[in-house]
Amino acid sequence: MQITKLPPVRTTLEPSNHPYLSGAWTPCHEEVTVDELEVIEGAIPADIDGIYLRNTENPVHQPLGRYHPFDGDAMVHQVSIRNGKASYRNRFVRTHCFEAEQVAGQSLWGGLMDPPGTSQRPGFGAHGGLKDTGSTDIVVHGGVAYATLYQCGEAWMLDPETLENLGKAPWGPLDGVSAHPKVDEGTGELMFFNYSVHAPYMHYGVVDQAGKRIHYVPIPLPGPRLPHDMAVTKNWSILNDMPLFWDADALERDIHAARLHEGLPTRFALIPRHGQPDEIRWFEAEPTYVLHWTNAYEAKNEQGHDEVVLEGYHQSCPMPQPLAEHGRYAHMMAYVDEHSFQCRLHRWRFNLSTGECREQRLSDRIVEFGTINPDYAMRPSRYVWSTTTRPGWFLFNGYCRHDTATGEEQIFTLPEGVYASESPMVPRQGAVSEDDGYLVTFLIDENNGTSEFAILDASDIAKGPICRCALPHKISSGVHATWVERARLNESGSRQAAI
Template identity: 85%
Template sequence: MQITKQPPVKTTLEPSNHPYLSGPWAPLHEEVDVAELEVIEGEVPADIDGIYLRNTENPVHQPLGRHHPFDGDAMVHQVSISRGKVSYRNRFIRTHCFTQEQIADGSLWGGLMDPPGTSKRPGFGAHGGLKDTGSTDIIVHAGVAYATFYQCGEAWMMDPETLDNLGKAPWGPIDGVSAHPKVDEETGELMFFNYSKHAPYMHYGVVDRAGKLVHYVPIPLPGPRLPHDMAITKNWSILNDMPLFWDAELLKRDLHAARIHEGLPTRFALIPRHGQPEEIRWFEADPTYVLHWTNAYEVKGEEGDEVVLEGYHQSKPMPDPLEEAGQYSHMMAYVDEHSFQSRLHRWRFNLTTGETTEERLSDRIVEFGMINPDYLMKPSRYLWSTTTRPGWFLFNGYVKHDTETGEEQVFELPEGVYASESPMVPRKGAASEDDGYLVTFLIDENTGTSELAILDAGDVTKGPICRLKLPHKISSGVHSCWVERGMLGSK
């Protein structure tokens, strides 16, 4: 394996036993290029051609206060797969904050769990005091990769093939861009939202295939909220107002503590893709919180047209502390799916009657699901979720859901081996919705190594059908995406 190393970044981070600064979350600071990865087992499928991008958390400097796993600096890992060959590279995202801390030789901003006054400089995002890392999501629109921050940041651009940093999105509004913009490949449009602590508290926008902001409107809310994701259909964009948000009294003291507000429903805002605030259709549902949606689509129902939304309903959005975690008890619970109890769920919004109906699709604790991208905004039957290690934010297996029959396939990784969010990649000339692959990075704490793994999406129980050696152990993180080679020429 021929490795080309990039100049090292400056770091002041000290060794730590913090649960999210060690083990599978131990930060990586090395940036490299590898022309061709070594195959450990199996054979790289010749019928996929594209790029897998994975955004991870890698703090470079010693924290000013208490560290939260979502405080880390963004590093994007990429593999390019073509004709059975695989290359690899990884790069930090050079956000404004990353660059300023490199100049300062240390941290300038506090983290999610730190009190007011920790940061040495004014912060960013809806929180108002955080570092804009771009370390949450990664998508590709019109041939450009965009890394976004869950608390709303600048939206940082990279070349998806070279990982060259391209600066901040020129179309980004003053309130920033939340993680989880959505792309409609047919129209070439990107839909996004943001949120803040000042009225109207949320905005929604559309960017065209040329990278121009063509639509931007307020979504009036009763107060500051904490939405995380959005969904799209052919005609509608779906935003939300959920009862888990900052405590209003504490917020007056600049303390950001999320609380469940009893008596408030979950509300969904359906707005036409290029619609105005007065065109919003509001629907109410049972109280919950949802981190991620998996798909949304429009159907003809028995009592009128419906919009169907699928995602992960939390039974306990404000979980009990994990007392065995000691000083980290609250933080560990809020990132543990088994604590907030997320399960696959379906909401139906009847556009004729204005009613909402709901149904649970699985009793398993799962999250971070992927569908066949060819079925985005269409009725989809199959879904691939990840399972997690109880008490931790670590993916330890997969569940393939058949939402028509309720049948599930389960694959558990060996103890001490953890996966990444894993896009479903349709096979070239696929014969069915589940004909394709899952692509992922594995972190093996038993050997201190990482691999690229490819699974058969049609039968995940077989485990990896192909494994390739990475040049270093990567850190865990949050989101990833797959982009077909043919989509890269549009930049």
């Protein structure tokens, strides 16, 4: 494989035994382009044609204080597949903060766990004191990839094919854009939300396929909240008000300490896609916290009533106990460990006639970071592919394929010391069923100090990867990923050319 390396970025990061600056989370600072990856097992299926993008927390400079795994700079890793061959490249997302720290040659902002006053410059987002990294999520809309931050920074644009940085989204509002905007491929619209510490505390918006913000309204809340994800159906957007949010007394002292507020329910706001605040339908459910939704759709129940169905990962213990075995990292490790907050696949049904919410547990297995066949988004879907994790760590060690119709589960566990990335489901071209396709992922092998790109059969994950390709360097573990079909990019070519 032919490797082209970019000039090195300026870094001051020192070797560390911090659990999220070492091992599978060791930062990668090398930016490269590989014209064709070497296949080391199996073959790349000829019926895949598109691009896999994965965002990564990848710090460049020595932290000013305590490091949290969500503080890192954004690096996007990409594999492009066509005609049974794959290429690879990775690039930092060059936000304004990234560029400022490159000029300064050091960190300028503190992190999620640092006390007020750590940052040397004013911060960004709902937290107010953080660096805008764009390092949480990545989606593709109108031919442009958007990297976003969970604490509501700018939406940072990249060319999904070249990873050229294109600056910040011109449609981003003053209060920023949260991670997890949703794209409706049918209408070409992107739905997003943000949250803040000032009234009305949340907003919701819609961007059209040409990249113009066409709708933006407040979602009034009783106070500052900490939502992380949203969901959409063909007619509704679903936002939430959950009882895990910042402590009001601490917030007055500029301390962002989250706690579970006993006695408060989970509330869901259903707003028509282009609706106004007075059209919001509020539903109450059992107290919980949810990081990620898998799907939402409209249906009729047994009585013929219209319902909105929402599926995601219900947490049984949103405020877990510290993991004592991790010493000074005990609190941090618990709050990023799925086994500590006990997340399981769950379903909520909102009856639009009666205002009732019904809930159903879909699996007893600890799982999160799931995917569905994207062709089944916003309509009833049967299969969910979730990641499993190493207990005590934010490391994906396998997959669970859920059949929500039968309850059957299929498991694949990676070898000890090998970890996966979030893995989109890619429908096979000419697919004949919902599970006819593939999972695409990056693997980090701590045993050999290498990384790979891998493909699994979505209908039979238990047999493991059907194809593995060597990457030119060991990459860092990361967060969210997406897949975009090349045909979809070609449809959006005029938008990309205009930026």
